[in-house]
Amino acid sequence: FPFLVGFFSPDILYIAKYKVHRKHIENDLLQAIIIMNNAFKSGRSITQAIDLVGAELDGAIAKEFRKMSSELSFGLSVDVVFERFAERIELEEVNYLTASLSILNRTGGNIIKVFSSIEESLFSKKKLWLELESLTSSSKLIMYVLFCVPIAFVIFVSVINPDYFLP
Numbered sequence: 001f002p003f004l005v006g007f008f009s010p011d012i013l014y015i016a017k018y019k020v021h022r023k024h025i026e027n028d029l030l031q032a033i034i035i036m037n038n039a040f041k042s043g044r045s046i047t048q049a050i051d052l053v054g055a056e057l058d059g060a061i062a063k064e065f066r067k068m069s070s071e072l073s074f075g076l077s078v079d080v081v082f083e084r085f086a087e088r089i090e091l092e093e094v095n096y097l098t099a100s101l102s103i104l105n106r107t108g109g110n111i112i113k114v115f116s117s118i119e120e121s122l123f124s125k126k127k128l129w130l131e132l133e134s135l136t137s138s139s140k141l142i143m144y145v146l147f148c149v150p151i152a153f154v155i156f157v158s159v160i161n162p163d164y165f166l167p
Contacts, residue, residue: 047069050072064085064089078101079102093125
């Protein structure tokens with residue numbers, strides 16, 4: 001048994017750490033898009049907006065944007081940089097952002113309107129997700145209580161009367 005615990009514990013820790021990292025990126029992505037949209041509204045370029053997000057935010061998303069900024073400074077195109085970002089992050093929203101920027105770079109268009117619509121859709125998606133979590137939280141609490149009550153009852157009875165469950 002100790003060998004199994006020792007064998008699987010690094011994987012379990014890695015998966016838990018990855019989930020926390022991914023949650024931080026999901027939470028900070030909306031802030032990054034808001035900062036980029038405000039940068040576009042003030043007349044900055046995509047490269048300057050990426051630099052601004054890397055400077056303004058902290059955490060995992062800032063590291064990713066700093067990595068994107070360094071890739072741009074090494075001469076990669078904006079399309080390639082965002083495609084690599086989407087491959088690293090693997091979020092649906094990032095794929096949507098990458099496709100939008102790729103189309104904008106090829107055809108031209110109003111980047112402010114596109115980023116405003118992306119910002120609005122991400123905000124509404126996050127709002128719906130939080131509303132769903134608030135609606136299901138009471139059900140989850142009831143489930144945990146109903147799962148723990150029989151176990152607690154058995155432990156309580158075993159402590160009070162150790163011979164109760166003996167045949």
